Structure formats: C-alpha cells, structure tokens
Amino acid sequence: MNSTIQLYIRSWHFWLVVALLAVGTILHYPQQLPIIGGDLPSSLLGLERHSGERVIFLGAIVYGGLMFGMRGGVVIAVVALVAMVPRIIWLSKAPADAALETALTVAAGLLVNAWFDAFQTQKRSHERTLSEHHAVREQLQATVESTKRSEQKEDRKRIAPGSHDDTARGLAALSREFEGLSQRIEKVQERLDEIVAGMGRSK
Numbered sequence: 645m646n647s648t649i650q651l652y653i654r655s656w657h658f659w660l661v662v663a664l665l666a667v668g669t670i671l672h673y674p675q676q677l678p679i680i681g682g683d684l685p686s687s688l689l690g691l692e693r694h695s696g697e698r699v700i701f702l703g704a705i706v707y708g709g710l711m712f713g714m715r716g717g718v719v720i721a722v723v724a725l726v727a728m729v730p731r732i733i734w735l736s737k738a739p740a741d742a743a744l745e746t747a748l749t750v751a752a753g754l755l756v757n758a759w760f761d762a763f764q765t766q767k768r769s770h771e772r773t774l775s776e777h778h779a780v781r782e783q784l785q786a787t788v789e790s791t792k793r794s795e796q797k798e799d800r801k802r803i804a805p806g807s808h809d810d811t812a813r814g815l816a817a818l819s820r821e822f823e824g825l826s827q828r829i830e831k832v833q834e835r836l837d838e839i840v841a842g843m844g845r846s847k
Contacts, residue, residue: 657711661720664704669727671697673735698749701728705753710760717757721750 652658670677701724709717728746736742 652712652716655711657707661704661708661711664700664707665720665723665727668697668700668704668724671700672728672731695745698728698745702749702753705750706756709753709757714757714761717754721753721757724753725750 705717705721705724708720712720725746728742728749732739732742732746
C-alpha cells in the first residue's frame with residue numbers, strides 16, 4: 645500500500661488531479677477563503693449555480709480514473725463529493741438543484757471511468773487472445789517443420805540403400821567388363837607371340 649501511494653505521489657498526473665480538486669474547491673467557496681474571501685463574489689466565474697466549478701470536479705474525476713484506474717477514480721469522486729457537499733447544505737440558495745447537479749457530476753465521472761475500465765479490460769482480453777493465438781500458430785509451425793524434417797530423414801534412409809545397391813551393381817558390371825577386356829588383351833598378346841614365332845621360323 646505504501647509503495648502504491650509513493651508511486652502515485654511521484655506521478656505528475658497525481659499532482660494535476662490535486663490541482664484540479666484544489667482549483668474546484670477554491671472556486672466553489674471563494675467567500676470562505678481567508679483574508680480575501682470577504683471581498684470576493686459568491687462565484688468567481690460569475691455563475692450563480694456554480695456549474696462551472698462542478699465541471700472542474702468532473703474533469704478531476706475523469707482524468708484521475710483514466711490515469712489511476714477505476715479504484716483511483718472512485719477515490720477522487722468521493723473526495724470531490726466531500727468538497728461539494730458543504731455548499732449544498734449551508735451555502736446554496738437552491739440546495740435541491742445543487743444536490744442534483746452534484747450527484748450528476750459524480751455519476752457522470754464514475755460512468756466515464758466505468759466505461760473506460762471496461763474498454764481497457766476488453767482490450768487486454770483481446771490482446772491476450774491474440775498473443776495466445778500467435779503462440780499456438782508458432783507451435784503448430786514448429787510441429788509442422790519438425791514433421792517435415794523427420795519425413796526428409798526417413799526418405800533419405802529409404803533412398804540410401806537403393807543408391808548403394810545401384811553403385812554396387814555398377815561396380816560389378818565395370819569389373820566384369822575389365823575382366824573381359826583383360827582376357828581379350830591376353831588373347832591378342834598370345835596371337836602376337838604366335839605371329840612373331842612364325843616369322844622367326846620362316847627365316
């Protein structure tokens with residue numbers, strides 16, 4: 645919890661929300677400010693119903709919800725409601741109207757935060773589904789490639805014995821041809837020896 649609070653405090657988004665709440669509160673109670681409050685009008689924006697000030701609170705609720713999630717938006721909505729309620733009870737000339745506008749301000753801020761939170765949840769679910777689909781597709785591709793490699797190895801194993809047999813048969817045929825050629829050479833040599841011997845006897 646403390647680490648989360650420290651993380652929020654270090655964020656400039658947090659201080660922007662604080663500034664919006666502070667500005668909305670100051671504009672909501674100008675006459676209650678110390679020292680200078682007595683000389684100020686009831687609304688610095690010139691609005692008797694303080695609608696502009698409530699819009700600032702609405703901006704704080706929505707922005708806080710967008711930056712810090714639904715839980716952060718709810719906390720900021722509660723703070724804004726606490727800041728606006730005293731005017732409804734003690735200062736407003738039309739408390740019913742002020743209460744309705746305050747309720748609508750808080751409700752609108754929470755509805756926007758709820759919509760954005762649902763959108764983010766759906767987006768994360770979609771991204772997770774895409775990631776899982778991508779992982780499954782990669783796994784299928786790896787399985788297909790592994791199967792192809794296994795089939796290629798089996799094909800090479802089946803082809804290898806046949807190629808060895810063809811080579812052995814070729815070598816055997818070549819050996820027989822050499823043997824036949826050697827026998828013919830021997831016969832030619834014997835014939836030449838007979839011819840040479842006959843020439844010697846004729847002399």
